[in-house]
Amino acid sequence: MDEVTLYHWEPNANSGKPMLALMEKGVPFSSHYIDMLQFDQHKPEYLAINPQGTIPAMTHDGLVLTESTAIMEYVNDRFDGPDLMPSDAQDRWRVRWWMKFMDQWLGPSFSMIGWSVFVGPMVRQRDPAELDAAIERIPLPERRVAWRKAINGDFSTSEMAESRRRVGLGIAKLEEELGKRPYVGSHQYSLADINIFNSTYSLPLSQPDLAGKDKTPNIMRWLKRVYTREAVRKTWAMGKTDLAHRYGLIMAEIEA
Incomplete structure (x- = not known):
């Protein structure tokens, strides 16, 4: 088996999906930490791997794989280990429905809020000329726009309101789903749980x-199930920023 190399940031959002899938399958991989806050993903060394400058990316068997959900599916199909897709056709449909819902509808709203309250404030204190030069190196024009909005705090009131509306609806829908079965879309842990988590x-x-415990008890029970998985503990131990430190804080909240 050719070596698996994963280029990733923190074990959350997009980067965390293939990290967790590889850990769950027990696939050894070479980890290349790409510091998004230092714009490592737009430097020549990484653009030689993925010219679009997006993370994560994975190399295996002569392939360069991008798009986090597609990488997860590749990992599940290509390698031995526990199957992260249910065998029942209806369950597989629900798993794929939830992954599409997250990737195309709910995820972008979580991302906008995260960029506004975390990413933007983290980088905007740097030298403006340095930031300008870094943004100009971004290959995709829509990503340049998003970075400028995050750094300058330019997400509009209506954009933020729509993101908060979607997050509220998404949380309510997830709470309802997890009242039907212990995991997202299935009675077994699957790619949908990794994606949503x-x-x-x-x-x-x-x-x-x-x-929280009173508002969304089903989500809280599910979070506890996922947080206590060995693969999750190992994956989050790879984090380097304050995001990774949330692991202990949230476990305390869940177990309180």
């Missing part, structure tokens, strides 16, 4: 008005 792992801290 990587954007909802901090709900008790980031959205206390919408999620």
